[in-house]
Amino acid sequence: MQRFLISETAKHVGQKVKVAGWVNVRRAHGKILFIDLRDRSGILQCVFVPTNKDAYDKAQDIRTEWVVELAGQIVSRPEKMVNANIETGKVELSVEEVNVLAKAETLPFDVTTDGMEINEEIRMKYRYLDLRRPRLQQNLIMRHKTVKFVRDFLSAEGFIEIETPMLTKSTPEGSRDFVVPSRLQPGKFYALPQSPQQYKQLFMVAGMERYFQIARAMRDEDVRGDRQFEHTQIDMELSFVEREDVIELNERMIITIIKTLFPEKVIQEIPFPRLTYKEAMETYKSDKPDMRKDKNDPNLLAFCWVIDFPFFEKDDPASAQGSGEAKEGGWTFTHNPFSAPKPEHMQNLLDKKNIGEILTTQYDVALNGVEIGGGSIRNHTAEALQKVFEIMGYESKEIHEKFGHMLDAFSFGAPPHGGIAYGLDRFLATLLNEQSIREAIAFPKTGDGRDLMMQAPSEIYPKQLKELHINVNQKSSHQAKTEQKMKRRNIGARRNQKLKIKKRS
Ligand code: ASP
Numbered sequence: 001m002q003r004f005l006i007s008e009t010a011k012h013v014g015q016k017v018k019v020a021g022w023v024n025v026r027r028a029h030g031k032i033l034f035i036d037l038r039d040r041s042g043i044l045q046c047v048f049v050p051t052n053k054d055a056y057d058k059a060q061d062i063r064t065e066w067v068v069e070l071a072g073q074i075v076s077r078p079e080k081m082v083n084a085n086i087e088t089g090k091v092e093l094s095v096e097e098v099n100v101l102a103k104a105e106t107l108p109f110d111v112t113t114d115g116m117e118i119n120e121e122i123r124m125k126y127r128y129l130d131l132r133r134p135r136l137q138q139n140l141i142m143r144h145k146t147v148k149f150v151r152d153f154l155s156a157e158g159f160i161e162i163e164t165p166m167l168t169k170s171t172p173e174g175s176r177d178f179v180v181p182s183r184l185q186p187g188k189f190y191a192l193p194q195s196p197q198q199y200k201q202l203f204m205v206a207g208m209e210r211y212f213q214i215a216r217a218m219r220d221e222d223v224r225g226d227r228q229f230e231h232t233q234i235d236m237e238l239s240f241v242e243r244e245d246v247i248e249l250n251e252r253m254i255i256t257i258i259k260t261l262f263p264e265k266v267i268q269e270i271p272f273p274r275l276t277y278k279e280a281m282e283t284y285k286s287d288k289p290d291m292r293k294d295k296n297d298p299n300l301l302a303f304c305w306v307i308d309f310p311f312f313e314k315d316d317p318a319s320a321q322g323s324g325e326a327k328e329g330g331w332t333f334t335h336n337p338f339s340a341p342k343p344e345h346m347q348n349l350l351d352k353k354n355i356g357e358i359l360t361t362q363y364d365v366a367l368n369g370v371e372i373g374g375g376s377i378r379n380h381t382a383e384a385l386q387k388v389f390e391i392m393g394y395e396s397k398e399i400h401e402k403f404g405h406m407l408d409a410f411s412f413g414a415p416p417h418g419g420i421a422y423g424l425d426r427f428l429a430t431l432l433n434e435q436s437i438r439e440a441i442a443f444p445k446t447g448d449g450r451d452l453m454m455q456a457p458s459e460i461y462p463k464q465l466k467e468l469h470i471n472v473n474q475k476s477s478h479q480a481k482t483e484q485k486m487k488r489r490n491i492g493a494r495r496n497q498k499l500k501i502k503k504r505s
Contacts, residue, residue, distance in 0.1 A: 001071060007041035010091050012074050019044060019093065020069040020101065022132065023062055024112055033059050037070060037093075040137065045077075045092040046070050058098040065104040065111070065132075071097040120438075124452040127443055139432050139440050145261050146428060147214055150234050153253050159210040159236065164199035166192060166216070174333075175219035178229070181468040192218035195421060197338060198406060200237040201378060204417040205409045212236040214424070226436050228425065229449045234373075237419035243361055243377055246418050247305060250365070250373075258301065262431055268293060268302040272365070276308040290369025298433050303367050309334055311341055311349075311360040312391060330393040331355055335362045337388050338406075339376035340418075349387050361418070372427040375420025382410040448484065 001018040009017060021039035028034070033048040033056065048059040055072075062068060072095040083089030108125075109118045111132040123130040130136060151161065170177045170191035177191035193199075195217045203211045215235045221227060238246060251272055258265050273291065280289050287309070291302040315332040333339070341349045345358045361377040379385045386407060389399045400407070428440040438444035445451050465472065 003069075005041040006037065006039045006044040007087055009044055009074050009093065010088050013076055013091060014074065016071065016073050016096075017093070018069060018071040019046075021067070023064050023066045023068060026062060026064055035059065035062065035068075035070075035095075037068070038132075042087050044088045045083075046072070046095050047092050048095050052094075052096050055095045055098045058100070059095070062098075062100065063104065063106075065107055066100060067102040067104070069099040069101055070095050121446070121452060124444070124446060127453050131442065136439070139428070139434070140442060142261065142432060143424075143428055143440060146257060146431075147234075147424070149257055149261060150212075150214070150253070153256060154210075154212045154236065157210070157249065159212045160208065161212055161214070162203060162208065163213060164193065164196040164215065168193050168199075174335075175221050178218045178220045181470055183467050183469075186469040194219050195233060196235055197336070200235060200419060201338060201406070201414075201417065202409055204237055204239045204380075205412065205414045207239075207415075209239040209415075210236075211238075211419075215421075217421075226438075227447075228437065228441065228444055231426075231437075232424040234422040234424055235419070236375075236421070237417060239415040239417045241377070241416070241418055243307075243363060243418065246375060246377070246420055247363060250420055251303075254303065254365075258431075265299050265301050265431070266297075268300055272303040272305055274305045274307055277306055277310070278308065280306050286369065288364065288366035288369060288371040290366075292368055301367060301431075303365060306364045306366060307362070308342070308359045309362045309364075310356065311339065311345075311358040312355050314356075331391050333360075333388065333392070335360060335374065336376055337392070338378050338385070340379045340384065346384065349384060349391075352387060352391055355391055363420070365420075365422075367427070367430050370426055370430050371423075372430065373420055373422035375418065377416070377418035380410060380414040380416050382407040385410060 001016070003020055004012065004017045006019055006021065009019065019037060019039065021037045024036040024038040024043055026033070026035050031050055035046045035048070037044050037046050048056045050056050052072075055070075070093060072093050074091050075094050077083075077090055077092050081092075107129055108122060109115075109129070111129055113133070114135045115123060115130060115133050131140070155161075167180060167190040170179065170189070175194055177194065179189040179191050182188045182190060193216075196213060196215050200211050200213075213233075213235045215233045216230055217233050218230045220229060238249075251270075255267065255270060258267060268291065275283070275289065277287055280287050283289070284291075287306055289304060289306075291304050292300050293302075294300055311333065312331040313334050315330055339360045339362055340346070342359045342361055348354045348358050362374065363376065364371055364374040366372065379388065385403070386399060389403065394402075425437040425440050429435075429437045432440060434440055443451070443453065450456070
């Protein structure tokens with residue numbers, strides 16, 4: 001007999017069906033036994049009566065979270081037993097056959113609640129059980145639908161999705177790189193991408209014109225608020241565009257996503273209001289202002305664009321993340337070194353004059369006080385890009401070592417181009433009214449980057465270290481562990497730090 005999904009059963013009253021899933025709840029009413037069976041589509045009440053002796057006897061042993069297959073007739077429930085809250089609330093399964101597919105130990109926690117009452121470390125350790133709860137299943141389904149929607153939307157706009165390498169070169173993108181030792185090239189390292197920034201620009205040089213990718217971005221940042229070492233971006237780049245074109249397309253995409261997939265949401269203002277960085281800071285004291293008129297409404301979405309950021313700021317040595325992108329005390333970029341200045345500021349960039357006043361073409365999009373995306377129009381001439389690095393204090397030799405490939409590429413005819421990337425996890429967490437981005441990610445890590453389920457990071461075999469030409473300094477790794485512990489304790493204090501433009505957050 002073919003298996004039916006639970007959500008389909010209500011359409012088959014009077015028929016014999018087979019369903020399979022997990023025992024959500026089991027209870028007895030006098031001589032009658034009830035099992036609420038759960039599969040990916042919903043929950044179905046299944047009834048065992050003594051007259052179906054074989055099934056009834058087998059059901060005596062069944063416990064919650066066992067995996068069972070049940071066959072029987074779908075019948076309408078008596079009027080007063082109807083449960084209007086669930087899709088299958090009008091029917092039940094009168095069970096005739098039982099097949100136990102797998103038994104289960106008692107779970108470490110209840111999976112029928114929303115899970116918020118459970119210690120998060122335990123939820124993370126048993127994430128595969130945590131994901132059984134309907135709230136998280138729903139979150140992952142909405143994540144899938146959003147990604148699929150974006151793929152379809154952008155494909156219809158002429159974009160193609162292209163993958164970019166995970167093993168790449170260390171570049172200054174505002175955060176610390178994760179590095180991967182090379183076995184075949186002793187002493188050399190790859191870096192995991194902080195974003196596909198350079199590759200996507202090189203696609204423009206290659207003439208692809210419209211690229212997108214659902215891309216992973218890895219940044220080894222210090223523990224800070226609701227962040228993850230790896231996050232997923234909706235990343236895109238377009239040729240022959242100006243700021244207006246990118247904003248128009250993206251605003252349309254966001255509005256269509258909300259109207260199609262989150263119809264209960266209300267967008268406060270369309271077109272999205274635009275604020276300059278200066279206005280945002282003066283009025284809201286934030287470069288990602290929360291513009292909601294009613295902060296108690298969970299369905300109100302207040303989007304805004306923030307534009308006209310300063311291109312450069314004086315480097316703050318305390319915030320340097322180790323990628324060595326700026327010379328101490330000199331200028332560093334606020335968002336992205338590959339951005340172009342606003343056209344009217346190009347001359348200042350080329351002349352390296354009035355540096356503090358140069359505004360970038362950067363545009364950020366904020367939602368309810370959360371930065372969900374950002375991008376810019378890029379410098380597409382080698383000359384302008386070179387000036388950015390010169391302003392940051394790089395020597396000519398270093399510029400060529402680190403960015404020679406970009407400068408070369410731009411010397412072979414690069415079209416004007418620009419793009420944007422969204423932090424998908426954060427965007428979804430906001431739409432799903434979740435407090436933490438971890439609730440929108442299948443297998444998140446703790447705030448300090450541990451995977452409690454896989455026990456990562458972990459030590460590796462001496463043989464592996466040897467192959468990679470690595471010596472671990474035991475003394476300093478002990479010291480680092482102690483420092484990490486101290487840091488965890490100090491996090492609270494650091495959260496209250498004074499506000500500052502965040503580099504490419
Ligand atoms: N690569 C940038 C980021 O990851 C986004 C962009 O400018 O397109 O924030």
